[in-house]
Amino acid sequence: MSYLQLDQLTKSYAKQTILQNINLQLNQGEFLALLGPSGSGKSTMLKLLAGIETPDAGEIRLAKRVLNQVPAHQREIVLLFQQPYLFPFLSVAENIGFGLKARKVASQQIKQKVAELLDLVELSGMQQRKPQQLSGGQQQRIALARALAVQPKVLLLDEPLSSLDPEIRVSLQGVIARLHRELQMTTIIVTHDLSEALALAERTALLINGSLVADLPSIALFERPPNRAAAQFVGVGAIIAGHMHGTTFESQLGQFNGNFGPNTLHVAIRPEHIQINNAASQPNISAQIIERRYLGERWEYRLQAAEQLIIVREVGQTPRDIGQTVDLHFPPQQLFALAD
Numbered sequence: 001m002s003y004l005q006l007d008q009l010t011k012s013y014a015k016q017t018i019l020q021n022i023n024l025q026l027n028q029g030e031f032l033a034l035l036g037p038s039g040s041g042k043s044t045m046l047k048l049l050a051g052i053e054t055p056d057a058g059e060i061r062l063a064k065r066v067l068n069q070v071p072a073h074q075r076e077i078v079l080l081f082q083q084p085y086l087f088p089f090l091s092v093a094e095n096i097g098f099g100l101k102a103r104k105v106a107s108q109q110i111k112q113k114v115a116e117l118l119d120l121v122e123l124s125g126m127q128q129r130k131p132q133q134l135s136g137g138q139q140q141r142i143a144l145a146r147a148l149a150v151q152p153k154v155l156l157l158d159e160p161l162s163s164l165d166p167e168i169r170v171s172l173q174g175v176i177a178r179l180h181r182e183l184q185m186t187t188i189i190v191t192h193d194l195s196e197a198l199a200l201a202e203r204t205a206l207l208i209n210g211s212l213v214a215d216l217p218s219i220a221l222f223e224r225p226p227n228r229a230a231a232q233f234v235g236v237g238a239i240i241a242g243h244m245h246g247t248t249f250e251s252q253l254g255q256f257n258g259n260f261g262p263n264t265l266h267v268a269i270r271p272e273h274i275q276i277n278n279a280a281s282q283p284n285i286s287a288q289i290i291e292r293r294y295l296g297e298r299w300e301y302r303l304q305a306a307e308q309l310i311i312v313r314e315v316g317q318t319p320r321d322i323g324q325t326v327d328l329h330f331p332p333q334q335l336f337a338l339a340d
């Protein structure tokens, strides 16, 4: 049985269903990214786990114990928010040691633990500072140290990096990744940013409109999203509608052969796998460039072929012209079927 298990978890506010029949299992020590657009229910899911909100139906189990009726402070699950919420009048050391003091841990032991945690979050020697004397990124590290001080069984991170500058964000991602490697704590990080999920978590669960639409190794979700909702969220080069005729997928863009199931109605391809003007390859699709933007290292083109919008990302410094008609080639081995 899994360490952390959510069974058929459902939550509504007023008459609006926010989470619907969520099933999720985590092994001890696993690091999961909970990814999804704004308003999809990610924070609500963490609040149910932490005991801040109660589910309408379903069960939460941690190490075989049902948590539904267990109050938040007895769950051994800590939740770190987007804002650090430190106690402003307490020093860094008092903030980090707060939970330990409440548990009546001896002051010498607290002092030692605080020093260890400050080392861990790379802020050694900052014991006496007050929160307002720290940068946003440093405050978030202190909040992380405070969360870890009580040695929770599960660490929940609700977009803890989203209010930080990109550079500090990347450095804190490094701290979180290293902490997980060293402490092997079961962790869920909420993010709406696919690149953050890819950078941090081996596995990603994708929540859209209160339903889990994918739960896969993060790289697999990026490279081969399993269904249309996941493909739309992670971004693909094209989602092509059609139907199977024997082993061939027939669409308005032409016929494609690949390893598709007999009932396939949509196939997709990643934007970096579509080739432009590869004369040696057949069949080619004629398309017109309608927009372009530079992403750094790659150009991204939006093209139109019949009614179909296609996105292509191509390495290269010299951009192709808007308005130009080009031939596109979809390598068959890069096409994959999408469930609806």
Ligand SMILES: Nc1ncnc2c1ncn2[C@@H]1O[C@H](COP(=O)(O)OP(=O)(O)OP(=O)(O)O)[C@@H](O)[C@H]1O
Binding pocket: 013, 014, 018, 036, 037, 038, 039, 040, 041, 042, 043, 044, 045, 192
């Ligand atoms: N206490 C509440 N009462 C009523 N509606 C709520 C409450 N909390 C959240 N909601 C609604 O539930 C939906 C999901 O909110 P939630 O904060 O879980 O989404 P999210 O995926 O974390 O979004 P974001 O990335 O913007 O934080 C939203 O439509 C929100 O307005």
